[in-house]
Amino acid sequence: MPTPAVEVQGLVKRYDRRTAVDGVDLVARSGAVTALLGPNGAGKTTTVECCTGLRTPDAGRVRVLGLDPRRDRRALAPRVGVMLQDGGLPAAVPAGRVLAHVAAMYAHPVPLTDLDAALGLASFARTPVRRLSGGQRQRLALAVAVVGRPELAFLDEPSAGLDPQARLAVWDLVRELRDAGAAVVLTTHQMADAEALADEVVVVDAGRVVASGTVTDLVGPARSVQVTVADAAPGSLDALAADLAAALAGPRVSPRADGVLEVAAEPDAAVLHAVTGWAASAGHLVSVAPARRTLEDAFLDLTGRSLR
Numbered sequence: 001m002p003t004p005a006v007e008v009q010g011l012v013k014r015y016d017r018r019t020a021v022d023g024v025d026l027v028a029r030s031g032a033v034t035a036l037l038g039p040n041g042a043g044k045t046t047t048v049e050c051c052t053g054l055r056t057p058d059a060g061r062v063r064v065l066g067l068d069p070r071r072d073r074r075a076l077a078p079r080v081g082v083m084l085q086d087g088g089l090p091a092a093v094p095a096g097r098v099l100a101h102v103a104a105m106y107a108h109p110v111p112l113t114d115l116d117a118a119l120g121l122a123s124f125a126r127t128p129v130r131r132l133s134g135g136q137r138q139r140l141a142l143a144v145a146v147v148g149r150p151e152l153a154f155l156d157e158p159s160a161g162l163d164p165q166a167r168l169a170v171w172d173l174v175r176e177l178r179d180a181g182a183a184v185v186l187t188t189h190q191m192a193d194a195e196a197l198a199d200e201v202v203v204v205d206a207g208r209v210v211a212s213g214t215v216t217d218l219v220g221p222a223r224s225v226q227v228t229v230a231d232a233a234p235g236s237l238d239a240l241a242a243d244l245a246a247a248l249a250g251p252r253v254s255p256r257a258d259g260v261l262e263v264a265a266e267p268d269a270a271v272l273h274a275v276t277g278w279a280a281s282a283g284h285l286v287s288v289a290p291a292r293r294t295l296e297d298a299f300l301d302l303t304g305r306s307l308r
């Protein structure tokens with residue numbers, strides 16, 4: 001097995017008495033996109049900052065391209081692209097000049113015309129950073145992170161605040177990076193981004209990894225049948241779920257907080273026939289709808305529904 005681009009073991013980071021990262025393990029491979037997901041305050045940015053040498057861990061081991069992100073910062077700088085939420089771009093300098101300046105620091109930068117075309121930068125190249133819209137600033141920050149053809153890119157919420165067109169452009173760019181053999185570590189709150197891009201997903205909550213694997217690993221059987229019981233008495237959903245599960249003799253039936261019974265099975269004719277047969281004999285009014293389980297469903301199952 002080749003050495004992973006990023007190896008984090010038992011990472012702990014505290015701010016005063018608050019433990020922001022509490023024993024995170026993480027591996028990111030070259031030629032793959034690793035998505036770091038988690039609710040607000042889960043510790044994603046702090047983890048990325050420890051990997052980029054911006055913060056010193058209180059405990060644990062971090063290796064980036066086989067090196068120490070703080071001690072070997074100079075050696076890593078030309079090999080690692082970083083897009084942070086607070087971009088740190090110079091406010092008074094026009095966008096195009098910022099990018100040209102950064103490109104000039106690399107031996108083999110991506111041609112600026114390619115980045116212009118990929119991210120639509122030309123329309124605001126003469127605008128000083130401080131006057132860019134949020135989405136334009138994001139696009140510039142992404143271009144700055146990838147212009148040096150990094151072996152590893154950390155992208156912290158790369159599609160936050162982007163319009164649908166720009167989001168698709170970012171997806172293409174991330175795929176190109178991966179296909180060129182780079183390791184991409186991205187944090188996002190957009191589950192669709194992770195579903196579209198991630199080879200590996202790591203879910204953190206309250207500073208700990210609560211799940212990891214491929215999107216398919218986390219989502220489970222992608223398709224299900226949702227059964228809404230119109231005349232269920234309050235509190236009766238658990239019993240109805242057990243009753244339906246017994247009638248189906250196989251697929252798991254989970255009662256959801258919104259009053260829906262979720263049947264973990266392909267919505268094929270046999271399953272739909274069995275569900276409607278159960279409804280007819282049990283005397284319940286039901287609506288039956290095939291559904292596709294998403295990463296968002298899995299994320300909410302893993303991290304709960306309460307606000308952080």
Ligand SMILES: Nc1ncnc2c1ncn2[C@@H]1O[C@H](COP(=O)(O)OP(=O)(O)OP(=O)(O)O)[C@@H](O)[C@H]1O
Pocket residue numbers: 015018019020038039040041042043044045046047
């Ligand atoms: N500079 C700091 N000083 C003190 N506490 C901090 C600092 N930065 C982050 N924290 C705290 O550490 C915890 C983790 O924050 P972090 O920014 O890593 O989370 P996150 O998962 O990136 O969140 P979000 O999705 O909101 O960006 C939070 O409780 C946050 O308040």
